[in-house]
Amino acid sequence: MNKLGNLVQDRWTHGDGDGRVLTSAVTGEPVAAITSDGLDFKAMLDYARSVGGPNLRKLTFHERGDMLKALAQHLNEIKAEFYALSSATGATRRDSWPDIDGGISTMFVFSSKGRREMPNDQVYLDGNVEQLSRNGTFVGQHIYTPKLGAAIHINAFNFPCWGMLEKLAPTLLAGVPAIVKPASSTAYLTELMVRRMVESGILPSGSVQLICGGVGDLFDHLDCQDTIAFTGSKHTAEKLQQHPRVISESVAFTAETDSLNMSILGPDATPGTPEFDLYIQEVRNEMVAKAGQKCTAIRRIIAPAGIAGDVVKALSAALGEVRIGNPASADVDMGALASQGQRDEVRERVADLSAEAEVVFGGNDTFDVVDADSRIGAFFMPTLLMCEKPLTSTAVHSVEAFGPVSTVLPYGSLDEAVELAKLGEGSLAGSIITNDNNVARELVLGTAAYHGRMIVINRHCAAESTGHGSPLAHLVHGGPGRAGGGEEMGGVRGVLHYMQRTAIQGSPETLSRIGHRWIRGADERDPGVHPFRKTFEQLELGDTFRSKSRNVTLDDINHFAEFTGDTFYAHMDEAAAAKNPFFEGRVAHGYLIVSFAAGLFVDPDFGPVLANYGVDNLRFLTPLNYDDTMAVRLTCKQKTLRGDSGYGEVRWDAEVTNQNDEIVAQYDVLTMVATDAHWASVR
Numbered sequence: 001m002n003k004l005g006n007l008v009q010d011r012w013t014h015g016d017g018d019g020r021v022l023t024s025a026v027t028g029e030p031v032a033a034i035t036s037d038g039l040d041f042k043a044m045l046d047y048a049r050s051v052g053g054p055n056l057r058k059l060t061f062h063e064r065g066d067m068l069k070a071l072a073q074h075l076n077e078i079k080a081e082f083y084a085l086s087s088a089t090g091a092t093r094r095d096s097w098p099d100i101d102g103g104i105s106t107m108f109v110f111s112s113k114g115r116r117e118m119p120n121d122q123v124y125l126d127g128n129v130e131q132l133s134r135n136g137t138f139v140g141q142h143i144y145t146p147k148l149g150a151a152i153h154i155n156a157f158n159f160p161c162w163g164m165l166e167k168l169a170p171t172l173l174a175g176v177p178a179i180v181k182p183a184s185s186t187a188y189l190t191e192l193m194v195r196r197m198v199e200s201g202i203l204p205s206g207s208v209q210l211i212c213g214g215v216g217d218l219f220d221h222l223d224c225q226d227t228i229a230f231t232g233s234k235h236t237a238e239k240l241q242q243h244p245r246v247i248s249e250s251v252a253f254t255a256e257t258d259s260l261n262m263s264i265l266g267p268d269a270t271p272g273t274p275e276f277d278l279y280i281q282e283v284r285n286e287m288v289a290k291a292g293q294k295c296t297a298i299r300r301i302i303a304p305a306g307i308a309g310d311v312v313k314a315l316s317a318a319l320g321e322v323r324i325g326n327p328a329s330a331d332v333d334m335g336a337l338a339s340q341g342q343r344d345e346v347r348e349r350v351a352d353l354s355a356e357a358e359v360v361f362g363g364n365d366t367f368d369v370v371d372a373d374s375r376i377g378a379f380f381m382p383t384l385l386m387c388e389k390p391l392t393s394t395a396v397h398s399v400e401a402f403g404p405v406s407t408v409l410p411y412g413s414l415d416e417a418v419e420l421a422k423l424g425e426g427s428l429a430g431s432i433i434t435n436d437n438n439v440a441r442e443l444v445l446g447t448a449a450y451h452g453r454m455i456v457i458n459r460h461c462a463a464e465s466t467g468h469g470s471p472l473a474h475l476v477h478g479g480p481g482r483a484g485g486g487e488e489m490g491g492v493r494g495v496l497h498y499m500q501r502t503a504i505q506g507s508p509e510t511l512s513r514i515g516h517r518w519i520r521g522a523d524e525r526d527p528g529v530h531p532f533r534k535t536f537e538q539l540e541l542g543d544t545f546r547s548k549s550r551n552v553t554l555d556d557i558n559h560f561a562e563f564t565g566d567t568f569y570a571h572m573d574e575a576a577a578a579k580n581p582f583f584e585g586r587v588a589h590g591y592l593i594v595s596f597a598a599g600l601f602v603d604p605d606f607g608p609v610l611a612n613y614g615v616d617n618l619r620f621l622t623p624l625n626y627d628d629t630m631a632v633r634l635t636c637k638q639k640t641l642r643g644d645s646g647y648g649e650v651r652w653d654a655e656v657t658n659q660n661d662e663i664v665a666q667y668d669v670l671t672m673v674a675t676d677a678h679w680a681s682v683r
């Protein structure tokens with residue numbers, strides 16, 4: 001018997017005793033045994049805090065992003081092994097795709113987000129500098145730094161790979177070590193993936209530990225620097241959230257729980273329209289994928305009363321074609337539930353729903369299965385129910401049958417559709433299928449507050465749509481109320497869950513040094529040469545170039561207008577310009593100012609500055625009248641090394657002033673600057 005390992009302090013350890021036997025969802029054969037009895041959970045936490053955390057915090061966000069990329073590439077190369085084992089969980093190859101490939105691609109997305117949207121540094125700056133004093137000598141800046149504890153990840157059984165990776169990627173990117181606890185019934189697949197990740201040697205010591213089995217007294221040793229990210233049932237989430245230590249230490253707790261997700265069919269989407277067909281396809285797919293064991297699956301089918309019968313008829317026909325059986329077989333569309341226990345549980349929940357709704361398709365105890373024994377495998381027939389009075393029913397809005405089960409709820413008006421959606425009391429995902437954008441807006445505004453993610457599907461986006469039930473690394477996953485009130489992923493937002501936001505106050509120079517981003521009012525350094533002569537390494541934050549001033553004449557404005565074709569009246573017509581509340585007469589074009597500014601600050605000779613790739617935050621603050629003068633201050637603001645590319649990004653703070661020292665324009669100039677090595681090789 002394969003007794004699952006626990007990864008404790010970088011060593012694979014077996015729990016005490018024989019452990020609980022885990023069986024294949026399809027054949028009922030034993031797959032592995034699981035136990036974490038006897039582990040020293042306190043020591044695991046201490047190790048994460050004293051070894052994993054410091055190792056990860058040494059790295060910058062970009063280095064951690066590189067690590068995630070290497071890990072994702074490694075898993076991608078060996079994924080066949082995970083697919084082979086995945087069928088024991090009841091998943092078809094198609095079902096395993098979002099779990100295995102989806103999990104790996106989540107890592108790639110976080111890797112890319114970390115390298116593109118976060119600095120090559122250990123501190124993340126949140127928002128703009130806040131001016132807190134009249135003279136600008138005292139300012140404020142919000143920063144994020146990694147929490148100094150461990151992230152406890154408790155996952156559900158239905159996505160043993162993705163469930164782990166979607167939490168692990170943002171956690172490691174944040175610089176926080178994780179202790180992963182997969183759900184027991186499918187932990188063998190998670191364990192295999194963790195083994196392969198550890199064997200790759202990519203992860204710094206202490207950054208990941210694994211518990212296969214119960215969590216023992218782990219919670220008794222949590223402190224305020226630890227976080228818990230939980231996925232599973234509402235019942236378990238509530239229990240864990242009420243742990244005395246979680247309460248007394250204010251341990252950050254994110255919960256992703258059950259959901260009675262809804263999908264509304266718009267009144268325009270009558271039979272014969274592309275949207276009606278899309279709706280049937282979407283609901284069918286959501287019921288069948290992973291045998292309906294998806295927290296985001298459509299449980300409530302909210303359809304116009306006039307065509308609810310057509311929906312039942314079309315869905316029944318589509319479900320009737322679903323081939324159930326051994327997920328490893330190519331002739332199978334839907335595999336088994338994760339265990340016999342889950343099958344019994346779903347049967348009971350269908351019985352609960354039947355008190356208020358009639359089974360109109362499925363529900364049979366015996367049915368044909370392909371290449372498997374229906375008495376042994378945890379197979380369940382797709383089951384559709386119809387509830388005639390959904391506004392006064394309760395079970396259909398609260399009982400989650402975690403399998404291929406969904407209920408049709410007819411509505412009369414859009415207001416009624418909104419009311420029905422809200423009766424789910426908070427969901428992870430909602431969808432609207434309509435080609436009427438007024439309907440889409442009314443339904444989204446009416447129901448968005450009850451949802452973490454919403455998708456509106458019509459004929460224009462359906463072909464490329466990722467579908468109702470697919471959480472994406474770029475978008476938030478989580479939902480209010482019954483869905484747990486938590487939020488995961490959503491790009492950088494998901495990373496920040498594992499970090500502490502702190503408001504830092506002090507002088508501009510102090511805050512520039514802390515955040516590695518120059519702030520107006522901080523020291524300006526004279527670099528001795530034009531800063532464009534310096535390589536990436538030679539440049540220092542605060543290196544400043546002050547240009548000569550130049551006069552801007554009416555001829556300049558006329559010339560620029562004719563040359564560019566921008567003859568807007570404010571630049572050309574004295575009387576019309578003076579009627580404008582912002583101007584006294586003809587003014588210089590904003591783009592003329594930016595162009596002249598470049599002419600004032602660039603150093604033209606071949607040098608380490610390779611390219612200007614844009615400007616950020618451009619604002620024109622004081623109009624520049626003809627015969628005014630302008631000058632520029634250009635200060636090195638932020639440096640971001642781009643791995644081994646031979647260059648880094650340098651952000652410059654540009655400020656254009658007039659003869660009265662009034663600020664005419666402010667912006668960030670973005671450049672690529674060669675490293676020492678690259679510059680030496682080309683100069």
Ligand code: NAP
Pocket residue numbers: 154155156157158159181182183184185213214215231232233234235236237239240255256257258259294295400402428483
């Ligand atoms: P569950 O029974 O609540 O278990 C979830 C996780 O909690 C498992 O890892 C489980 O471990 C662990 N757990 C249970 N009791 C615990 C305790 N006292 N201390 C520490 N950990 C404990 O849920 P499930 O049956 O596995 O999953 C199905 C449910 O999850 C469904 O309701 C579904 O909607 C929800 N779900 C939600 C999402 C989402 O993203 N929102 C995703 C998937 C599933 P053991 O397995 O070892 O008991």
